[in-house]
Amino acid sequence: MSDRLTRAQQQQRTRQHLLDAAETLFGERGIHRTSLDEVAAEAGLTKGAIYANFESKTGLVAAILERRLTDDHPAYPGTEADADISYAGWLRHLGADYDATLPLPKVRRFAMAIVEFWLYGMRTPEARESIAAWLRVVRASNAKEIVERTGGNPPMPADQLAALMTALDVGVAFQHLIDPDAVPTEVYGRGLRAILGTDGPSRQASEETADRAAGG
Amino acid sequence: MSDRLTRAQQQQRTRQHLLDAAETLFGERGIHRTSLDEVAAEAGLTKGAIYANFESKTGLVAAILERRLTDDHPAYPGTEADADISYAGWLRHLGADYDATLPLPKVRRFAMAIVEFWLYGMRTPEARESIAAWLRVVRASNAKEIVERTGGNPPMPADQLAALMTALDVGVAFQHLIDPDAVPTEVYGRGLRAILGTDGPSRQASEETADRAAGG
DNA sequence: CTCTTCACATACCGATCAGTATTCAGATAC
C-alpha cells in the first residue's frame, strides 16, 4: 500500500472529493438548491473544507468546469472502478450500447449536471468559456470518430458534422430522459447514420440495419 | 374600446401578467434564483397577487407549463405585437431566418426557460409530464412540417424523424447559444437536409443549396 | 346608498444559506 500521505496530497484528495460531491449534487438537485453544507456532508467533510479549498460557491462551480476541461478522469464521479468512459464520449453511448454498459441513473445525473452548467454559463459570463471549451473538446472527439467511421471522407466538413453529432447527442438525450417511451435511444443511431450518410462501413451499422429490418 | 373589466376578467389579466413575468424571469435568472417578490414586481404587483392566483411557487411553475400546452398564444411574453411565432415552431427558425426575424435576446431567454423547465421536470415527478407533453406537441408540429417538406414520403417513420428534427433544434441551439462562432446557425439547416434526405423539394432547400455551392 | 365579498397589498415569521471568525488537531521543521 501507499505511505502516509503528505499534507499537500491529503489536500488534493479532499479537493477532489469535494469536487466529486459537488458535481453529483449540483446535477441531482441543481446548483442553487444545493447548499455547501450538503456538498461538504456528501464528501464526509464540513463547510470549512470548502472554504479552505475554494473561494466561494461560484469558485467551486468554476473548478468543476475547469477540471472537466482536462478530461483525464472518469466521467461519473464515485465510480472509478466500473466506468472509464471519458466525458468526451459520454453521450455517444446513447446510440448503441449505453443501456447495457452504463447505469441509467448515472447518465441521467450527468446529463442534468451538464445542463445545469450550461445554464450557469449562459448566466455567468466568466463561466461561459469553460462550458464552451468543454463542448469544443466533445466536438473534437466526435470529429475524430467521424473520420474513423467514414473512412476518411466525410460527406460534410468534419467540424460541422461534429457539431451535428453533438447536437444529436444532446437533443436525443434531452427528449429521451424526460420521455423514454416516446423517444427511444435507437433514434440517436438512426440520426447518426443519416447524418454520416453511411449505412455500410461502420461496424455497428450492419448490425443495427438488420435490427431495423427485423423490428420494423 | 372595451367596457370596464369585470372582476373575473381583471383576475385573468393579473394571472396572465404574473405568468408572463414568471416565465421571463425564470428563464433569465433561473427558477430558484428568482424570488416571488421579483416575479410580482416584474408584473407590477406584489406577492399577495401570486398567492391569490397560485397555490405555491411550484404551482406557479406548473401553471406556466400548463399554459404552454395550449400553444395558442405568442411565444415570447411581452411581445404580442412583433412576434407571433408559436412555441411549437420556435427553434425551427434557427435553421433559416431566425437572425432576421427574431431578436436574439428573446430566443436566448426562451431557450433558457425551456432548459430550466426541463431540469425542473427531471427533478419534479409531478411536473415531468407537462414538459414531456409539450415536447410531444413540438414533435407533432415537426412531423407535420416533415410531411410537407418531403412531399409525403419521408425516408424514415415520421415520428422518428420528428424526434431527430427536434433533437437538432435543441442540440444546435444548445451549442450555438453558448458559442455562436464555433457553431453557427447554418449547421441546423445542413443537419435538417441530411436527415430529411432531401435537397430538392423544399422551398428553402433550393435557395440554401445554391448558397452552399457558392460559399463552399 | 349600504353592505358584502374578495383580489390584492402589507407586514411579518420561520427557515435556510453563503460567508466568516475562531478554534482545534495533526503534520512539518528544527
Add this chain to the structure above:
DNA sequence: GTATCTGAATACTGATCGGTATGTGAAGAG
C-alpha cells in the same frame, strides 16, 4: 520533544425567501 504552521471543524451572522395572517379598497348585489 517542542514550536509552528495550516487544513479543516465549529459556531455564528446577516441576508434572503417562501409562506401566512391580516388589512383595505373597489366591485358587485340588494
